[in-house]
Amino acid sequence: MRIGIIGGTGGIGEGMALRMAPFHTVVIGSRETEKAQVCCRECEEILMKKGLSCSLIGKTNQETVDFADLVILAIPFKFLVPTLQELKGLEGKVVVSPVNPIEKTGEYFSYVPPSEGSAALLARKLLPEGTQLCLAFNNIAANRWRDLDDPLEYSVAVCGDDMGAKRKVMELAAGTPHLRPLDAGPLAVAPLVESLTPLLLNLGRFNRMKDVGVRFF
């Protein structure tokens, strides 16, 4: 499976690339090709030091879409609308949203979804018909993705309305040691997964914990 990571040079995108590149062909997408290629070289170096070979390519975001079977939107919420308005050719592809609409009000983080109800539902509205949209990987901090010594023993809640696409995303998570994918239901319940992230951020803040993760059991 060819994985494309839109916004792949950001913290979470780069972390995902590091974790997935030993097992899949991963394309890191960026607004600038050169930035994506620099990020690829850095990732390759980190993985080589760990004795891991990988297949990483740096491209523009549009080229990333064109090349990949599964496209991950590793972008902040504020870039969701402009990015999806720009990208073409997502029909027929599996698109994964790990996007969380979060705001910080004084001392704490809140969930501030758009009028569609969640970032994932806003994405669905913007994506062309025939795109197989799933939500996944919303609740893992960038630092946890990037710290290859962390065994990543987290639960990954996956939402989606297309069972085939959901199965692909769950397989991708299950093949990323040691994530544990769980079916969280249809896209309609995306707010329940997205709003877990500000809770984790608040728990970190108020208990002096770093990059709080979650396990369902």
Place this chain on the structure above:
Amino acid sequence: MRIGIIGGTGGIGEGMALRMAPFHTVVIGSRETEKAQVCCRECEEILMKKGLSCSLIGKTNQETVDFADLVILAIPFKFLVPTLQELKGLEGKVVVSPVNPIEKTGEYFSYVPPSEGSAALLARKLLPEGTQLCLAFNNIAANRWRDLDDPLEYSVAVCGDDMGAKRKVMELAAGTPHLRPLDAGPLAVAPLVESLTPLLLNLGRFNRMKDVGVRFF
């Protein structure tokens, strides 16, 4: 500390009584005294079989408030308004809301908060001034509370605006083996904790898991 459990004859209330009675004086409140007393005798029997002594009293909900220092509202969301309109004398007490406004739509559970934003914020509106309201214990299934062979190794997110009250609730959780209380911030972020419960219910439903629990780490 004298713990009063409003709605203590329900599944979650009875489970909490079983877990807390070996360590605290626990009053089980019900609309009918006799029902509360029957529940106490049943709990005592279960605990005795485990070799645990306990201090359990059955009373009406109002007598439970009058007797307790810390009052837990172990009631379904639909009873929150009538119950709080009826009860008197909550001023100066610590009140704990484990209430989740949840609805089932077809195949899945959704978070459907009142216009105040959450069950806890609705409770705050109804409670007299000087009541020290906290939110806690929202994410533990009744069956997990009641199964004394389950070590209850869950995280408990606690919200509240009064640090003294929050500390008391966190101590109560920490003294209930083997719960791990975590400060989740002010009452304003109660929706983030309450909405975790429908997510857990959906995870249970779509992955054939029973009474899904949560750990933050």
